[in-house]
Each structure stands twice: as C-alpha cells, then as structure tokens.
Amino acid sequence: MFLEELLAMPGGEALLKCMQCGTCSGSCPTSYQMDFSPRRLITMIKAGMKQEVLNSSAIWLCASCYSCSVRCPRGIEFTEIMYLLKSMAIKEGILPPKHDSSIFYQTFSEIVTETGRMNESKLITNYAMKTDYTRLWKQFAPLGMKLMRRGRIALFPAKIKNKAEFSALMKKALQGREA
Amino acid sequence: MSYAYYPGCSLHSSAKDYDQSIKALCNILGIQLQEIDDWNCCGATAAPSVNPDLALTLVLRNLARAEANHEKLVTACNACYLALRRAKERIDQYPQLKAKMEDNLEAAGLEYQGRVTVQHLLEVVASLEPGVLAKQIKKPLTGLKVACYYGCQLVRPRFYDDPEDPRSLDWLMELTGAQVVPFRHKAKCCAASLATTKDMVAWKMIKDILQDAQQEGAQLIVTICPMCQMNLDAYQDRINARFNLNLELPVVYFTQLLGLAFGLDSRNLGLDKPVVSPRRVLSSFL
Numbered sequence: 526m527f528l529e530e531l532l533a534m535p536g537g538e539a540l541l542k543c544m545q546c547g548t549c550s551g552s553c554p555t556s557y558q559m560d561f562s563p564r565r566l567i568t569m570i571k572a573g574m575k576q577e578v579l580n581s582s583a584i585w586l587c588a589s590c591y592s593c594s595v596r597c598p599r600g601i602e603f604t605e606i607m608y609l610l611k612s613m614a615i616k617e618g619i620l621p622p623k624h625d626s627s628i629f630y631q632t633f634s635e636i637v638t639e640t641g642r643m644n645e646s647k648l649i650t651n652y653a654m655k656t657d658y659t660r661l662w663k664q665f666a667p668l669g670m671k672l673m674r675r676g677r678i679a680l681f682p683a684k685i686k687n688k689a690e691f692s693a694l695m696k697k698a699l700q701g702r703e704a
Numbered sequence: 705m706s707y708a709y710y711p712g713c714s715l716h717s718s719a720k721d722y723d724q725s726i727k728a729l730c731n732i733l734g735i736q737l738q739e740i741d742d743w744n745c746c747g748a749t750a751a752p753s754v755n756p757d758l759a760l761t762l763v764l765r766n767l768a769r770a771e772a773n774h775e776k777l778v779t780a781c782n783a784c785y786l787a788l789r790r791a792k793e794r795i796d797q798y799p800q801l802k803a804k805m806e807d808n809l810e811a812a813g814l815e816y817q818g819r820v821t822v823q824h825l826l827e828v829v830a831s832l833e834p835g836v837l838a839k840q841i842k843k844p845l846t847g848l849k850v851a852c853y854y855g856c857q858l859v860r861p862r863f864y865d866d867p868e869d870p871r872s873l874d875w876l877m878e879l880t881g882a883q884v885v886p887f888r889h890k891a892k893c894c895a896a897s898l899a900t901t902k903d904m905v906a907w908k909m910i911k912d913i914l915q916d917a918q919q920e921g922a923q924l925i926v927t928i929c930p931m932c933q934m935n936l937d938a939y940q941d942r943i944n945a946r947f948n949l950n951l952e953l954p955v956v957y958f959t960q961l962l963g964l965a966f967g968l969d970s971r972n973l974g975l976d977k978p979v980v981s982p983r984r985v986l987s988s989f990l
Contacts, residue, residue, distance in 0.1 A: 534756075535756075535794060535797070535798040535800070535801055536794075554892065554893045554895075554909055555898070555905060555909075558902075558905055585901075586898070586902065586905070588856075588893050588895055588896045588897070588898050589749040589856070589857070589896065590856040590857075590860065590892075590893035590896075591856055591857070591860035591861040591867075592856075592860065592893070594860065594861045595860050595861055595862065595867040595868070602861060604861070607753075608749075608752040608753050608756065609756070611753040611754070612752070612753060612754055612755055612756055615753075615754055615755075616755075623902075625901040625902065626897065626898070626901040626902070629750070629897055629900060629901045630749075630750040630753045630754050630897075631754055633748070633750035633751075633754075634747070634750055634751055634754040634755065634758065637744070637745040637747060637750075637751065637762065638758070641744040641745065642713050642716075642744060642745050643713035643714075643717075643745045645713075645714075645717055645718055649900070652900070664903065667942075668938055668939075671938060671979050672718060672938070672979070675976065675977050675978075675979065676720070676977070677717070677718045677719075677720065677721075677977055678717065678718065679716065679717035679718075683713065683716055683717070685742050685743075685744050686742045687742050690812045690813065690814070691744060691765070691812070693811050693812045694761060694765060694808060694809070694811060694812035694814070695758075695761070696811075697761075697807075697808045697811040697812070698755075698757050698758045698761035698762075698808050699755070699758065
C-alpha cells in the first residue's frame with residue numbers, strides 16, 4: 526500500500542498529522558505551476574493514489590526551499606515527503622511528461638557517484654543531451670560564455686583521490702537501494 | 705579557532721571568488737580553516753531526490769573525514785550546509801538509518817562517531833564579538849545601500865537565525881557602515897536548479913527578488929550562497945529581455961564586502977567575477 530509504504534520511511538510518518546489547512550500550498554513559491562498542490566498531494570497519498578502522485582509534475586517543481594516545512598502547524602516537513610516521492614518515482618522508472626528535473630537529479634547523482642565531485646560543465650552537457658540537445662546553444666552556451674569570460678568555469682574536472690575507498694562506499698550505498 | 709573547512713564543489717569552480725574571499729577574510733579574523741582531506745560532493749538536493757541512502761552516505765564520508773582531525777566543521781554554501789546538517793539530524797533521529805550508514809561506511813573502512821558540529825560561515829562570523837569585527841574596519845562602506853539576501857537552506861528548515869526574517873547578515877553589514885535596505889524577499893527562494901530545468905518558472909522567482917531589492921533602493925545584493933549568487937547574477941540579461949526591465953544589480957558575497965571594509969585589496973577578493981560587475985557601485989571603496 527502506498528500510504529503504508531510512505532509511513533514506514535524515515536520522514537514519512539508525519540503524513541497522518543495533516544489537517545488539510547493548505548498552509549503548505551499557500552507558502553510554496555511554485556505551487557501555482559503544479560498540477561496538484563502540496564495540500565492536495567497529501568490527500569491523494571492518503572487515498573492511495575500512487576500512480577497519480579508519482580506521475581504528477583508537481584513533485585518535480587519543488588525547489589526544496591522548505592517554506593512549507595517551517596510553516597506547517599502540524600510539524601510536517603513536506604519537503605522531506607517530496608524527496609521520498611521523487612525517489613520513489615525514479616526507483617519505479619516513472620518519467621512524467623515534464624521530466625526535466627528528474628533527469629537533472631539523476632545526471633547529477635551519476636556524476637557524483639562516479640567521480641566524487643560535481644563537474645558543472647559535464648552536468649549541463651549530459652543533461653541537455655538526455656532532454657533537448659538544442660538547449661546546449663539556446664540556453665546554456667550564452668551562460669557558459671558569460672562565466673568563461675570571468676574565469677568561472679573549471680578547466681579540469683574535479684575528482685577525489687581515494688577512488689577505491691569512494692567506489693566501495695558508493696557500491697554499498699547503491700546496493701542498499703536495490704535490496 | 706580551528707575548523708575543518710568544507711568548500712563544496714561550487715567554491716572550486718563557478719564560485720572561486722567566494723573561496724578566495726573566505727580565505728582572505730578568515731586569515732584576518734584568526735579563523736583557521738583546514739580543508740577536509742579528499743572531501744566529496746554533499747549531494748545537495750539531487751541525491752535525496754534520487755536515493756535517500758546515497759544522500760546520507762555521501763555526507764557521512766565527509767563528516768567522518770572531518771571529525772578525524774576536528775571538532776567543528778564550517779561551510780559557506782547553503783546547499784552543503786543543509787545537506788550536512790540534515791544527514792546528521794536524520795542519523796540521530798532514526799536508529800535504523802544510523803545502523804545502515806555505519807554498515808555502509810565500514811565497507812570503505814570509515815567510521816562516523818557524530819562528534820563534529822556543522823556551522824555556516826555566516827554563523828561563525830556573526831557570532832564573533834562586535835568589537836573584534838569593528839576593530840578590523842579600515843574602510844567603512846558608508847553610504848552603500850545593500851539588500852541582504854539569505855536564500856533558503858541556511859535559515860530553513862530550522863537551523864540558523866529566523867526562517868522568515870533572518871537578521872544576522874543585516875547586522876554584519878550595518879557594522880561595516882553600509883545602509884541595509886528593508887528587503888521582503890531576503891529569504892525567498894532563488895529557484896535553485898529550476899533555473900536549469902524550468903527556466904521560465906525560475907526567472908519569475910529571480911525577477912521578483914531583484915525587483916524588490918531595486919525598488920527598495922539597493923545598489924547591490926549581498927549573499928551567502930554560491931547557488932543564490934549564480935541565479936541572481938547570471939540571468940539578469942535574459943530576465944530583462946523577457947520582462948522588459950532594466951535590472952542591473954551586482955550580487956556579491958558577504959565575505960567580499962567585509963573584506964573590502966577590512967581594507968583588503970579587491971583583487972584578492974575576486975570582485976572581478978560577478979557577471980554584473982560591482983565595479984561602478986563600489987568605485988569609492990576599491
């Protein structure tokens with residue numbers, strides 16, 4: 526069951542405290558763009574509407590600003606619930622129609638898991654190739670030029686030294702996910 | 705005061721000027737920073753969105769490495785700060801996560817005991833005695849009108865200062881002699897990675913912040929996070945084109961402005977790095 530699944534996850538147990546006041550939706554800077562507002566998502570979770578929730582574009586519009594979390598009168602950290610919903614959607618291979626943020630987060634995590642450090646140029650390139658490659662010149666080249674002119678682009682990709690230690694750790698962390 | 709320093713990935717690439725000004729400032733204030741040996745990315749908000757266990761594991765490797773030599777860790781990036789504090793808190797709150805993470809770390813020969821504390825550099829500097837800071841001010845920023853921008857992930861969910869109306873940066877800037885303008889958007893979201901994935905949504909959020917600062921008469925925005933700096937600084941031309949505006953507000957780090965007030969050479973503070981140049985606005989202080 527969807528609700529039980531979430532209640533069992535660290536951070537998910539707070540869901541039942543919701544009294545549907547809507548403070549979360551009113552505090553959210555992007556709720557006006559969402560197909561389902563945070564308040565509504567909680568009700569849908571309680572109603573067991575797993576497919577609708579995990580397929581919603583709303584979960585990919587959360588910018589993790591935590592405004593909902595600090596204002597909730599029942600102490601629900603909905604930002605944490607959003608992380609859980611996003612990770613569940615990814616685990617189940619669900620890509621909503623507007624899935625750019627999902628691909629972005631996954632690309633980010635792949636680079637970090639592989640090299641230990643973020644490489645901003647690689648992130649943008651890989652992300653564009655997986656979503657819409659025309660973004661490379663429409664959206665990202667103008668930004669890249671501005672940053673390059675001011676020496677704000679790293680010329681050599683950052684890596685960590687203890688590769689064996691880090692790989693062993695990542696292997697273990699990713700295994701836990703599958704189990 | 706000796707700290708394990710966690711710069712985070714941005715401070716080694718697009719926010720090198722933040723790193724540079726932090727080192728110059730801490731040197732003057734006697735805050736010793738020792739970069740954590742072989743630190744890795746904190747995972748920001750991407751890792752918890754993809755895989756909750758991966759997010760905690762990434763952070764704990766850093767904390768384990770930090771506490772090998774230090775009791776205190778300091779970072780100057782809001783996203784890093786939140787990732788580190790969040791992981792610490794979750795390990796304390798959920799014993800099942802603690803056990804799982806200990807098992808993960810063991811596979812790499814690491815151990816996390818939970819001794820190290822995590823602070824943002826703003827917190828460290830703002831908690832110094834006012835006299836210690838005032839003593840260093842060689843070139844007061846008298847007459848400079850600044851809007852203090854905190855972003856989200858230092859003040860929310862609950863870690864430092866007030867989640868809706870933080871004041872610590874305002875106080876620091878007033879100490880330099882600058883005039884702090886009232887700023888309703890001081891802790892509103894900069895849109896973070898939405899600037900990459902949902903640019904139209906992001907630009908509206910950024911526009912609202914910039915316009916508020918401008919309407920309050922600010923000559924520049926001072927911030928404490930590399931992500932916020934990038935979003936507020938780098939898209940102003942696109943936002944102007946889209947919304948038919950003439951925004952031109954430099955966005956600099958608090959360490960750069962404090963450094964200037966302390967009489968440091970602007971070349972050692974990286975003030976040539978912002979996309980919207982602060983040179984004109986700061987001309988009488990350079």
